[in-house]
Amino acid sequence: xxxxxxxxxxxxxxxxxRILTENSHLAPGPEDRGMKHPKRxxxxxxxxxxxxxxxxxxKEYGGYGAEPDLLKSRIIAEEFARTGIARPMGGQGxxxxxxxxxxxxxxxxxxxxxxPTLYGEMIWCQGYSEPGAGSDLAxxxxxxxxxxxxxxINGQKIWTSTAKQADMIFCLVRTDPDAKKHEGISYVLFxxxxxxxxxxxxxxMTENANxxxxxxxxxxxxxxGIVFEKNKGWQVANAxxxxxxGMLGDPNATKARFLELVELMKAETLNGERLIxxxxxxxxxIKLQGEVYAMQANGLRVTTASLKRESAGLAxxxxxxxxxxxxxxxxxxAIDALGELGILYGEGDHLRADGSWQWRYxxxxxxxxxxxxxxxxxxxxxxxxxxxxxxxKPAKV
Amino acid sequence: MEFALSExxxxxxxxxxxxxxxxxxxxxxxxxxxxxxxxxxGLDAGLAEMGIMGLYVPEAMGGSGLGLLEACLVQEAxxxxxxxxxxxxxxxxxxxxxKDQATYASGIADGEKVFGLALTELASRRDGSGVTADxxxxxxxxxxxxxxxxxxxxxxxxxxxxxxxxxxxSAKPMRTIDRTRTFQxxxxxxxxxxxxxxxxxxxxxxxxxxxxxxxxxxxxxxxxKAVEYxxxxxQFGRVIGSFQAVKHLCAEMAAKLEPARAxxxxxxxxxDTKDPEALVMANLAKAHLxxxxxxxxxxxTEVHGGMGFTDLLGLHYWFxxxxxxxxxxGSPEQVRQTAAELQGLVAA
Ligand SMILES: Cc1cc2nc3c(=O)[nH]c(=O)nc-3n(C[C@H](O)[C@H](O)[C@H](O)COP(=O)(O)OP(=O)(O)OC[C@H]3O[C@@H](n4cnc5c(N)ncnc54)[C@H](O)[C@@H]3O)c2cc1C
Numbered sequence: 001x002x003x004x005x006x007x008x009x010x011x012x013x014x015x016x017x018r019i020l021t022e023n024s025h026l027a028p029g030p031e032d033r034g035m036k037h038p039k040r041x042x043x044x045x046x047x048x049x050x051x052x053x054x055x056x057x058x059k060e061y062g063g064y065g066a067e068p069d070l071l072k073s074r075i076i077a078e079e080f081a082r083t084g085i086a087r088p089m090g091g092q093g094x095x096x097x098x099x100x101x102x103x104x105x106x107x108x109x110x111x112x113x114x115x116p117t118l119y120g121e122m123i124w125c126q127g128y129s130e131p132g133a134g135s136d137l138a139x140x141x142x143x144x145x146x147x148x149x150x151x152x153i154n155g156q157k158i159w160t161s162t163a164k165q166a167d168m169i170f171c172l173v174r175t176d177p178d179a180k181k182h183e184g185i186s187y188v189l190f191x192x193x194x195x196x197x198x199x200x201x202x203x204x205m206t207e208n209a210n211x212x213x214x215x216x217x218x219x220x221x222x223x224x225g226i227v228f229e230k231n232k233g234w235q236v237a238n239a240x241x242x243x244x245x246g247m248l249g250d251p252n253a254t255k256a257r258f259l260e261l262v263e264l265m266k267a268e269t270l271n272g273e274r275l276i277x278x279x280x281x282x283x284x285x286i287k288l289q290g291e292v293y294a295m296q297a298n299g300l301r302v303t304t305a306s307l308k309r310e311s312a313g314l315a316x317x318x319x320x321x322x323x324x325x326x327x328x329x330x331x332x333x334a335i336d337a338l339g340e341l342g343i344l345y346g347e348g349d350h351l352r353a354d355g356s357w358q359w360r361y362x363x364x365x366x367x368x369x370x371x372x373x374x375x376x377x378x379x380x381x382x383x384x385x386x387x388x389x390x391x392x393k394p395a396k397v
Numbered sequence: 398m399e400f401a402l403s404e405x406x407x408x409x410x411x412x413x414x415x416x417x418x419x420x421x422x423x424x425x426x427x428x429x430x431x432x433x434x435x436x437x438x439g440l441d442a443g444l445a446e447m448g449i450m451g452l453y454v455p456e457a458m459g460g461s462g463l464g465l466l467e468a469c470l471v472q473e474a475x476x477x478x479x480x481x482x483x484x485x486x487x488x489x490x491x492x493x494x495x496k497d498q499a500t501y502a503s504g505i506a507d508g509e510k511v512f513g514l515a516l517t518e519l520a521s522r523r524d525g526s527g528v529t530a531d532x533x534x535x536x537x538x539x540x541x542x543x544x545x546x547x548x549x550x551x552x553x554x555x556x557x558x559x560x561x562x563x564x565x566x567s568a569k570p571m572r573t574i575d576r577t578r579t580f581q582x583x584x585x586x587x588x589x590x591x592x593x594x595x596x597x598x599x600x601x602x603x604x605x606x607x608x609x610x611x612x613x614x615x616x617x618x619x620x621x622k623a624v625e626y627x628x629x630x631x632q633f634g635r636v637i638g639s640f641q642a643v644k645h646l647c648a649e650m651a652a653k654l655e656p657a658r659a660x661x662x663x664x665x666x667x668x669d670t671k672d673p674e675a676l677v678m679a680n681l682a683k684a685h686l687x688x689x690x691x692x693x694x695x696x697x698t699e700v701h702g703g704m705g706f707t708d709l710l711g712l713h714y715w716f717x718x719x720x721x722x723x724x725x726x727g728s729p730e731q732v733r734q735t736a737a738e739l740q741g742l743v744a745a
Contacts, residue, residue, distance in 0.1 A: 001406075001466060001666045002399045009398070071398050262742075277744050279734075286733035286742075290660070290685030293678060297659035300400035307399075315659065318652040375645065381652055382644035386624050389639040 012072055016079045019050050027086040030354060035123055035165050044089050044120045052076055053088030054118045062115030070307050081256035092161065093117040093124030096240045097170050104228040104236055109189065125163040127171035127214060128237065130156060135376050138181045138234060142216060144173035144188065151188065153219040163199045163212035166192045176231050187233035190221035206362045248371050249323025251299040257327060258292045261334050264353065268338065275337045284333050291326050314385040321377040324368045331361035409467055413474040416447055421480035423711045429481060430576040437546060440480060450487045451506030458499050460506035464669035465603060469610035469661055476614025479714045481578045483545030485607045486514045490552050492603045493560055498592050501562060513544030515583050518554035519601045520727040528585055530555045535563055535585040541571060542583045551583065554596060561590035575717040602676045605683035605732060606668065608722045610661050612690035615718045619697035620650045622712065626701055646696050653689045660685060680736040684729040690719040
């Protein structure tokens with residue numbers, strides 16, 4: 001156990017903190033809406049150029065080109081959490097596709113896609129789920145039939161986040177209908193501008209239409225968009241999902257929200273009493289604090305395992321399940337603490353924190369479901385973590 | 398940065414767990430619960446021989462000079478086998494006495510002095526009991542004292558929160574749900590305080606953190622037993638561990654306990670390195686392990702079906718260990734109140 005940072009890392013932390021605080025006026029706020037808002041793009045560029053995001057991605061692909069150093073990445077994440085300054089862009093392109101391309105993409109794919117994606121100029125959506133393929137993702141049916149150098153794609157995706165804004169899609173399609181379920185899938189990249197693609201927004205419970213249905217009718221795309229190999233898309237998809245689950249349980253993001261909740265409870269009063277002075281609310285707060293600290297310590301353990309290139313075992317497998325649930329509970333307590341005013345949403349004079357707690361309470365529930373539901377996580381924990389048997393296949397009738 | 402146990406720490410874990418596996422079997426635990434003094438003495442002697450009692454006593458005072466993290470690993474192993482031991486009392490006493498009562502601390506290390514704890518006063522003052530110190534004389538009663546067999550001294554907290562060393566008391570057993578451990582009501586009848594020290598929040602935090610580590614061990618044992626049982630027991634022609642309802646119960650237990658383990662390590666490390674948040678973390682660990690432990694105790698029992706409820710498997714010893722730990726040195730609500738106070742979140 002050694003959690004003190006060496007002087008080199010301590011100096012690095014101070015540098016990061018200084019760069020962030022000195023330039024916080026450049027950071028976009030909630031009012032700068034739109035994924036490609038100039039302020040957002042400029043901030044992203046600033047962060048990349050200062051090595052505060054895309055840090056270990058090679059310079060030739062638009063990254064900062066530093067040696068991988070998990071500790072530094074961690075320090076950066078912690079400083080964003082501590083200062084509350086707008087984080088770098090995330091999203092499925094940056095968090096999921098870029099690492100996948102770095103691992104499995106062709107030189108041309110890396111060249112063409114990584115830089116604009118990192119700079120926020122190329123937005124991606126993830127075309128995995130279909131009406132008949134949710135948790136059972138390998139059941140995808142969207143068909144890609146070869147035609148010369150192209151595929152002709154027909155079918156439908158659903159729950160595709162940001163499809164409306166996306167320039168590109170990474171998509172799971174069935175390229176061999178006769179192969180076994182997992183062996184006939186390919187992972188293909190193509191432009192959302194391709195003729196024959198229709199995007200229909202779906203409004204979600206937060207009143208946003210971030211989700212979409214995406215319909216493909218005779219969509220002609222080049223076969224060169226295949227990542228890795230034809231019919232090996234299942235392996236590629238799994239690589240991407242690992243990145244997604246890592247992103248979904250980040251304990252530093254959880255800690256930042258917890259601190260916001262503490263501030264809320266100190267600032268807001270009810271019947272003349274600060275919320276934090278209500279012993280029942282305070283007890284719930286400290287109860288969550290125990291969980292937040294536990295997840296943080298767990299995160300340190302996982303980081304250490306990755307530094308040593310060891311498996312973190314159960315400590316790693318539980319992150320998505322526990323982290324998303326905890327975020328949801330933090331938002332739930334904020335709403336209860338606000339009491340009657342906790343129900344306000346959207347706009348209005350008495351709205352607290354822009355209504356973000358209600359938004360999070362709903363959105364975090366979405367994240368408990370998305371990226372592998374809580375139940376699927378429990379299957380994984382019990383099977384891979386505890387060595388319990390898989391559910392037997394039902395007998396054929 | 399490294400957040401992992403060192404080679405030495407893992408060896409310590411292995412040696413204590415190895416010893417307990419052989420010497421604190423369920424059979425032995427049953428005997429101890431039934432009041433078999435010989436079984437208890439055997440276990441005590443073996444543990445003393447392992448040299449753990451002086452683990453937390455500084456080297457300069459003849460101890461091993463190890464940290465609270467190591468102490469937590471030992472306590473976790475004790476919890477795993479529900480072994481009763483004077484280790485917690487020795488460690489808390491060492492924490493308080495090493496500051497200005499070196500002779501007592503070295504006595505703990507060489508086994509000459511065996512300490513019990515009568516510290517309830519620090520966490521739970523009650524009407525009708527309590528010890529007062531008057532001109533160096535102690536009188537009154539202390540509830541739920543943890544006094545190992547053969548104790549030569551007790552560390553007793555008075556109603557003002559000061560702690561005293563005493564070697565004369567009379568004891569009346571207090572029966573709890575956990576028959577493997579003894580708790581007593583101690584009475585002091587004007588006995589001299591041999592030494593006195595101001596208590597500080599650290600002693601209580603040490604005690605609470607050790608209890609958290611104990612629960613961690615006991616809960617891990619319950620998960621291991623539940624998973625093992627689920628892989629063997631068959632119903633409807635298949636092992637119950639292939640039913641998703643059962644798998645999910647096991648996954649939930651593991652998902653809650655695994656981060657709790659990291660919290661105990663982190664809190665102990667923070668105490669050892671005098672991190673400004675150390676006391677907060679130790680209290681958070683106690684409260685959090687109380688909650689997670691209770692969940693595991695209930696859930697693991699359910700996974701065992703009727704077997705879990707019977708005495709046949711002895712699972713209830715772990716259930717009760719966790720149940721007692723939850724209240725010892727303060728219920729989760731009390732402990733969270735301490736954590737809030739330490740952070741200045743409670744209006745003066
Ligand atoms: C906020 C959000 C964003 C998303 N973004 C995207 C995106 O950009 N691209 C994309 O492709 N998809 C996206 N999804 C889809 C997401 O991956 C799926 O919703 C998810 O995998 C679950 O599939 P489903 O909705 O079909 O539910 P189902 O699979 O139908 O599940 C319904 C219920 O059945 C349970 N269940 C199903 N199978 C099992 C099993 N084997 N064992 C136990 N329980 C089971 C589930 O846990 C759940 O409770 C998003 C979802 C959300 C909520």
